[in-house]
């Protein structure tokens with residue numbers, strides 16, 4: 001990326017999107033990368049997402065401008081570098097009233113979102129009248145909608161990243177749990193010039209197990225999704241039944257993907273979609289659509305635990321999705337982030353590796 005550097009031997013622990021994109025960027029720089037994954041590549045948090053490649057329009061509400069900008073910048077990277085594995089998705093925000101503070105807030109928010117994207121804005125949204133919404137199967141008491149565009153990943157994106165890493169010479173060791181590391185550069189007994197810990201929500205327990213101190217704590221916030229046997233053309237974004245947070249309904253493999261929830265759990269192993277979450281998601285969407293969705297239409301469900309960095313904010317719905325890189329001798333430990341911003345994390349990793 002910058003300047004001339006020598007090829008280094010790099011070891012990565014964790015084969016989620018953060019570890020994989022770091023491996024990909026490092027391999028593009030000519031470094032020799034070994035990546036160790038406890039299970040199979042991309043089988044944990046990284047396969048349990050809402051599939052959005054986004055800046056996170058709803059984070060504007062919490063004034064998280066830096067994160068939104070980062071996300072929008074990385075969204076461009078994904079869409080340009082994986083054109084066959086990502087697509088543009090229109091998402092309509094639904095509102096019960098035509099002239100409401102909510103519609104006004106979203107109008108302003110979408111304009112800020114599109115302005116942040118600048119020349120890399122992917123497409124401009126529009127206003128929808130009630131008549132338009134009726135034809136999408138939206139209830140007749142929903143008076144208006146306003147849309148914006150974001151990126152949506154296809155399932156094949158993971159396979160493509162793995163393929164590109166392999167062709168750049170990255171060695172993958174799957175079903176290989178790493179028990180011990182040393183900050184001098186050891187993964188078990190193998191020595192590397194730099195080691196990167198990308199264990200997502202397992203970062204705190206992994207560092208503790210290896211007696212590496214940190215002042216960051218992970219807040220384990222579980223999110224569940226339902227796959228529903230219904231086709232939808234446009235994505236929808238709407239307030240939940242308690243009017244506290246937003247839920248997405250998105251097209252997904254000829255079905256509808258509905259999510260997500262946010263529940264604090266005490267361990268990253270707590271990955272069950274509970275009945276209460278299923279009811280919450282269905283009751284929330286059924287406020288807006290003409291033909292209510294029943295439980296019989298659920299064909300799959302999945303849940304994952306977000307690796308959020310614990311913050312001072314009491315309400316975890318407002319927690320930041322930002323990331324942090326901790327340096328200890330030859331060890332780089334990764335905290336937080338989201339799928340979309342994995343390239344930002346990887347760019348920072350490359351800068352550190354090349355310059356040290």
Ligand SMILES: Cc1cc2nc3c(=O)[nH]c(=O)nc-3n(C[C@H](O)[C@H](O)[C@H](O)COP(=O)(O)OP(=O)(O)OC[C@H]3O[C@@H](n4cnc5c(N)ncnc54)[C@H](O)[C@@H]3O)c2cc1C
Nearest residue numbers: 014016017018038045046049050052178200223338339340
């Ligand atoms: C419900 C939900 C919805 C989300 N939606 C979106 C979205 O729409 N868009 C977006 O951009 N982001 C989204 N995210 C965030 C995104 O999923 C995560 O930020 C990202 O996937 C984290 O990737 P990771 O590589 O850090 O962690 P993971 O994917 O969890 O990878 C860590 C890997 O480390 C491995 N590991 C752990 N310990 C060891 C060990 N000792 N030895 C070897 N391997 C080990 C694990 O098996 C795992 O595979 C969502 C997250 C959730 C939970």
